[in-house]
Amino acid sequence: MGARLRSFALVASVVLATIGAPAATGGAAACADEGPHAALVVGNGARIVKLCVTLDAAEVSGLRLIELAAAQHGLSYGFGLGGAAVCRLDGVGPGGDDCFAEYPDFWGYWHGDGREGWAWAGTGAASYRIGDGDVEGWTWGAGDTGATHPKPPATDVGGVCVAPEPSASPSQTQSPKPNPKPEPTPKPSQPSSPPSASSSASPSTTPVAGETRDPSASPKADKGTATEEPSPSAAISPSPSPSGAVLAVGPPSGGSGGAPVGLLVAIVLGVALTVGGWLRLRGRSKVAT
Amino acid sequence: MSVALHAPALGSPAGTRARVTLLVLANLVGAAAFLWPFALPAIAGPALENHKMDGPWLLFALAGILAALLLLELGRGGLGPKTVALLGVLGAAMVALRLPGFVAGFSAMFIVVLVAGNAFGPAFGFLLGTVGTFASGLFVGGLGPWLPFQMVAVGWVGAGAGLLPHGARWRTRLLWLAAYGAASGYLYGAIMNLWSWPFLVDGSAWAWDPGASAATNLSNYLRFYGVTSLWWDSARAIGNVALVLVLGKPLLAALDRAARRMHLDLRQV
Amino acid sequence: MTPTAIRAEGLSFTYPASARPALDHVDVALPEGSFALALGPTGAGKSTLLRAVNGLVPHFTGGTFTGRVHVAGRDTLASAPRMLADVVAFVPQDPISSFVLDRVEDELAYGMENLGVDPGHMRRRVEEMLDLLDLVALRNRSVRTLSGGERQRVAIAAAMAAGPRILVLDEPTSQLDPQGAEHVMAALQRLVHDHGMTVLLAEHRLERVAGWVDVALGFDEGRVQVGAPADVIRSLAVGPPVARLGRLVGWSPVPLTVRDARNAAQSHAIGLPAAGNGHRTGDIVGALRGVTVAYGDAVALRDVDFGVREGEIVALMGRNGAGKSTLLRALAGVHAPASGEVRVLGRAPRPGVDVALCPQEPESVLFTDSVENEVRATLEARGLPDAAAPWLERLGVVEFASRHPRDLSAGQRLLVATAAIAATEAPLLLLDEPTRGLDPDAKQRLVRFLRAHAADGRGAVIATHDVELAASVATRVVMLAGGEVIADGDPAVVLGDSHVFAPQMTRVFGAGWLTPEQVAEAMA
């Protein structure tokens, strides 16, 4: 009875049940306008980096700001939960899609309150809107609220984006060249920032880079798999930038560090099961007929 | 001796308070199963954000099952053969009407739930919604994790139909039912979308944002609903209204007649 | 003496919305081991008494109940039907509607599950019932896939499995072909004779049951007389054809079985029958030429040639599934043949205009809120004058004109549906099983109606299991088997040639004798 109807009803209802209804998603379209700037402060527990980021729209999301910082200054980052949350910044944080894999430590999110102070972010970086002159902060550490989580140092946008030069170009950061060599003497935000705030970050850079970015030292790298960025470090490069510190970062390359034994096993298993299924079906239809 | 007998009503009068408690509890659990995307940050904080892709989902899928079971518990032991037979027959009608399926979000299945809920009361309406949805899931081979949600949501549609005022005239009763058909068409869609909406976490303005406040998420959700489901659910709402207006009276009359013949007084539930 | 299984004392009952009592001071006592038949016209109270025995009346129906019914010593008023489930079993008229579970074996166990029978015992009982009713081969089948006779036996087994000693059945053979009916009656007799059960059944087709039972309950307007079947049948002026013959020629006692009648007839000389009632005069009204119909892979009709002429009443006979309904549907133009040609009045059939079919489930025809409106809907659709009453009168349902069709009995509904179909005034009328649930009076009205229809120069085809109907009304009999026509000719010849489909008169007096009236005339 109604076999075709039944089929249709099934397919339609199952698809609808799982996907809801056709949904449109979209991010902000990139536009090349220059002008608005925001300050981004990232404290990975070992050092603090302050970056002046040129916004590509009047308003961008907190996540977009990080992407822009990566493009303009080579900040290394990794988003998780499907790109909705911040997993990794400046080489620190979980490498997978699960941003709380190292909980209780996680990346806390802060908004500058305009008076050099900080407010714990109530919304996610994906939905928070940042405009010209805003200050954003990210700190690595434990503590589920603004009262317990490590706070970024007092910052105002003027201290990071001093004498904004609209000519700042993001182009140089696209360099595909991995830069495995940590620079022993990083000088973040050298050129034009006042000495007060930004200098605090510099002393501890080298050990951090050595400890957390070397694949051989990472626990996950032991398994010979490929989640770590191939670039062992994102070191601060001395290359001059008119508007802030520049981080050089190796771009993600498709290659994997370790031998994908697991992957091979999985493929063999999958092929075996698929072929086994075919054989079973063929055997059965022979019996049946 | 001469006796005039009336068949017993559905369920026993004993334990009414327990039943009401159960009803409230079950509906709260059911509501939680659907509404958690709004309440998550408030109740769990970032520790749970860790598992926003899976943990809560699993928990609340279990809550959906629990709610379905709890609500079915309403009918425990006291349904009796007449109610079970009616549920079976009307559930079969739902299965049959689910087959031709869809014009966008509209399915003729809903008319059965609306009319039977209205004729036999909220408890029956709920049971029919859950039982019929379960059976149709089994029948078309559509068992899956979404089924408890569907069962509860359709059950609510039926229960709501049973709570409508009947009024003194057909006209009043039908207009109420038609209005409810429209409203429930949208509400059902809004509720059912909620279970899959948290899968959309891409940071857009209509995506679920596990870290955000309930108000933000609600507005995101409304935006999402408005963009993606409004037209879809409108088909359901319009279809419900049309069917109620065209079929409501004869079907209600048929159900009333059957109730009389079966000497049934389900409205005492 | 044997204990009483069923005892009703001073039983009166009135349905909730009814003015007239359905049962009026009824006294009945059936000893254990009775095989009892309830007979009488539709609406005389048979179903009500059957339901009073297991408490459905009044517990299920409501209404006003006076008097007492004791079943196996229990007062039905004090126990709900479910509490009587271990002493009395009930098989309703349409068993498929009463099945609760899908698989035969599970259906058998359902009653015992309700009684909390221990699983080991339950298992043994199910096996016993499967053996007793010859269902072993069907144990894993879905009840939906069974034939009518199989369903009836499953329903009996399911009702009996919980171990009640009393079995009540409402028209158990009405949906069955002659062989199926025979099977069921034989199974019931075994329950009575070998297992000492008490069986009470209601049935209209007395020729199928009268010979099996040992006590009869004659119903007339809510009153009941209990006695030997022969006595009751004589006093009610009903009965199988042999009994009608007995009354016509004054035999005493009135014979109830073919065997009785043969014994009684030995003293009467009877010659060869006159020519049969077949006469082909008119033109062809409808015809199938080389028609093959298939449902998926299953061929229902295979290369069939068939024709019906003006003035003819053709009876289509054959086992369940032989293709009778398919032939009617093809002729009515609702099922297009895979190959071959269908012609009505020389052109493709126009359903509802020049050919009308009353389907096997007459209920599906009815969709308005009153009997009268059913006929009027047809008249309106055909653009005929709005006169419903004559049609209702012809089929004897005019007294129900303002009633809701669904409130009528199955037989009455069938007549209403027939009236609604016939009102199309189509020159070719097709009826599928037109005597289901009809009492003898109603059947007589249907016979008269069909004769009048044919006398008007129209044609009719009836698909039926009812051998006696075919014998009394058909001008020609077409026998189908496996989708093919295996016999086509004068009823006297075709029915006389058959073991299974032979009417009682043929069985008593030989081929060619069809109806008691014909025999009585020859004897006179």
Next chain:
Amino acid sequence: MRTGLHPGAWIAWASGAGMVAFVTTDPVYLLLLWALAWFVYATHRVPGPEARSFRLFLLAALITLGLRTGLVLLGTVNPSNVAFAFLEGLRLATILVVFGTFNAVTDPFGVVRLAPRRFHEPALAAALALSIAPRTVASVANVREAQRLRGIHVSPLRSLPALAVPVLEAGMEQAVTLAESMDARGHGRGRRSRYRAQSWSRPAAAIAASALTAAVVFLSASFGGWAVLHPPTSPLAWPETEPILLGAIALLALPGFVRGGQG
């Protein structure tokens, strides 16, 4: 009758495999689940209408995957976005395939029969709905045909009531007969026993246990964070494959090595 395995074993298997799919977006694990579901289906498939539900679910899975991935095209298209949407879609699709297998190999009546004793009556009602539904559909066809046979061509507005009312009336009548029959057969007497409750064979128990193990392993990885279940997509990187998790998934293939007894 379909596979002889206890339906509970199938429920456990589908839930276990479904949970595994829920907690990961790693394509290695997910595609392995596809292969495995296919293998299990091939082993336990019984020709018939129900076997079709696997194909239908497969179709639904592919549509879901396509839709979910296609949504990206409406927004910003970059490799990360596409990969993320694809993996999300793959996860949903995997769940569908798993449940497609489940629906293809289990007997719906068997599932209903699993209902706990307290839910006997709602479960019975669902079973009734299942067995009555084909007749309801047939009844619709009968009514439509019967009206044609009377030459009645009802206007579109009236055709729905003319169709729906007789079908509902017939159903209600059946409900009366059914209720009578159930009552007469002792429904609702309070005590109940169960006829031939399907027993847990050793293979069935093993299947349930292995499915549970697989689910627990993946859940512990998800909550404990000892393995990467969501490969990073922004920026893109190759997924990891954790041997313990591979082993856990392999456990789910067990039904493919158990013959279900009588087909």
